[in-house]
Amino acid sequence: EIDDSRPKFYQLEMLPYPSGNLHMGHVRNYTAGDVVAWFKRLKGFNVLHPIGWDSFGQPAEDAAIKRGVNPRLWTEDNIVSMRGQLERLGVSYDWRRQMAAHRPEYYKFDQWFFLKMYEMGLAYKKMTQVNWCEYDQATLSNEQASGGLCWRCGNPVTKKNLEQWFLKTTAYADELLDGLDEIESGWPPAVVKRQRDWIGRSEGAYVDFEVLTPGLSPQRHGGETRNLVRVFTTRIDTIYGANAIVIAAEHPIAEKFRDEFSDAVRVKIDSIHEEKLKPTDYETEIEKDGIDTGLKAVNPFSGEELPVWIGNYVMMEYGTGAVMSVPGHDERDFEFAKKFGLPVKPVITVQNSDSGPSERDESRTLSEPLTDYGVMINSGEWTGTTTEEAKVKMAEFAREKGFGELATTYRIRDWGISRQRFWGSPIPIVYCDSCGVVPEKFENLPVELPDTAPFTGTGESPLAKVPEFYETKCPNCEGPAHRETDTMDTFVDSSWYFFRYTDPTNEILPFSEDVAAYWTPVDQYIGGDDHAVMHLIYTRFWTKVMRDIGLVKFDEPVKRLLTQGMVVGETFFDDESGKRVYYPPDTVEVTRDAKGKITEARSTDGKRLKHAIERMSKSKGNGVDPDEMVDIYGADAARLFIMFAAPIEHELVWNEAGIEGAVRFLQRVWRLVLKWKDALGRTATAAEEPAERTRQLRRKTHQTIKRVTDSLESLQFNTPVAALMELTNAISDFEVDPVEANEDERHAIREAMTGLTLMLMPFSPHVSEEIFSILVGNEHGAIANGARFPEYDASLAKADEIEIPVQVNGKLRSRIFAAPESANDQLQALALEDEKISELVAGKDVVKIIVVPARLVNIVVRG
């Protein structure tokens, strides 16, 4: 499909939401991406570097609610102005490939994927308790409600019962986990770890306990239905220590026997229910609560009858919603037992080297639970078995007897994608009175959004108030029917957008398999780590689905991932009103401690101010916005500084003074070009026997080429800038009058200047292209001129003579000069001959001499 002999490189950055303004975080992200794209291009790769818009979502709808503007027009306007900002920054995007999620030609394929997943049984609808953000009036997926706070506004999340569509991410739980092994080497360890934790696989066993109802005889042998409560445990070896079964308030058993419970039990169940709907406060630990239902459950291993409790600490959503309580070997159960005076029975002992298995009184109350692995005691025929062995054998035994089995559970849940929102991709489902739930036909896609809808901001689907939208024909029987009025989570759009860039105008498929096969997977992805468990899990899931559909042939969409740190600024607030004080902070007087942390801040008129470090943005009053910065300093300096100021993965506290340094540097380079301009125009070749000063300059040039190349290959952006500054200093120090420069000198300078220009180009492309046009005498641009990143020549980088430190007993005492390839015994001899060294060594025993070639000599003496 694509005829290009160059190797391909797909450089991708996380697409922005078109809010209307770039912030400094974007600048950092997109500059880093552009540096890589330029570098690879200059290295001879066929580079794909696209950008698009994550243009569905809440702010557009908020603008519609607050200001009555049409979300589509608002969004399109914002795209135009933000594209302008990116262009002013000079980010080298292929604008022909630009996508925007809100356009029907794109979201058509969100719907296409949804229908595919519906066919595959990966999309389903159910009534469930969802995460709900009261502030945003919006549903959130588990990933978006991680930490109990809304990912968008940071407010606490509550729960709400809603019917909603899910995508079965759990079907790929194992693959999502195991796939991390494949990409681990190219992803930040923190992201990999967070994904592992999020997926949360745990190996254990299911055990069925038979429930006995009070007043009724056990229905063990009769033909009547037995009531079983299934428990998940990772510690089946502790089952003889169970003192109760604890179930969640929402557990089906609790529903089923509700009428037989005492009033006190019913009241407790309802109060636990209510508590769960409240926003979680993570500051205070929730106290354990519960009540004995009066039901009994039979421990299938011991035959013992255990009470069945309701417990507020048991989650219906994880495992089976029921646990066996083993207070002797589990912290939570221990706490629960202590509070309600339940018996604690130790059944595991830790082998102690001196005392052997300790003898424990069965009824003794322990001061704390023993959660370590060990050997079983008080466990009938299993006594003496080790934990490791029992975990497998007891589950196996349970399976044979029909009351349990080995089991694996996951923390990750299916992805709830229904949103009661207007500004999203409509879910292509039709409800028909006679046919039920009917998927829309592929040929009827896209299900298009109406131009507008009544916006209330109350969390109800605006589309449910637009009859022209929801009134439709059943795709099956053609009878009257109505459409689903919820739209999809916007994370659906960003799950596959970067595949669309490869084939942006395809009207039949999301993208053609062949074109995508050339460009994907993504070679380098750059974005914020706030998406570690949202976007980055979803897109991995989506890729596996696309593989199963047959659109791609690989499992993982992103080979290498770089997460850049936030750009933050110091924000000041009026202590009383809480109002933000405007940047620049010369209206603020600040006292700092030794570490530079603010201890006190006052406004110049004496008011006390609060302060905080916050994500930098103009609206927060803690920094300039990109447009102002480009106006004041220019795009090149802004880009250079943001790359130079700190390692890319570090948080960057904005500092206005530093950027002046970048401006100065670029001006210095420019002055050097002007100084040498005329001399550089005359062709020159290197001398056969060059003078020392030109050898020195060429050495610095080639050392710099190596440093910059290596740094960029390993995605370091601050150190190559430092190296370029050093090279610039070396060119400055080259004290030759341009008018009188000989051919050899002109050649060395030309090499240094050309190298500097091309290496600077990824960081500061405008001035670099300008300089390049002076160097080549035309204005076609570096790539069009076939320019390549300079190649490192090891023989030129090598020094004739290097300085080698000499240590005595590991302490630096002197330096010698020698050729880098000097043999060890030569270096040793030189070191011993050295005046200072011979003095220090005189009269002492030389025990040993360590020589590291071209590095150092260390003389170990005694006496």
Add this chain to the structure above:
RNA sequence: GCCGGAGUGGCGAAAUUGGUAUACGCACCAGACUCAAAAUCUGGCGGGAGCAAUCCCAUGUCGGUUCGAGUCCGACCUCCGGCACCA
């Protein structure tokens, strides 16, 4: 509470992965140019002692391994981030 990561000048940070600690930049100080200022250029800039050559001490703290530790190991302290009763 559990799990990660990080502590290097006044500040942002380098350090070829165990081999000259503090590159590069910011800020600051001094000098040159200027009537003056800005810009630019030159020099200085971890702490201590000394006229000096030079020496001693410094990479959060304490210990260890090693000829040699910012880097490896152990314990602790501090800060930042993640998770939130996951059975």
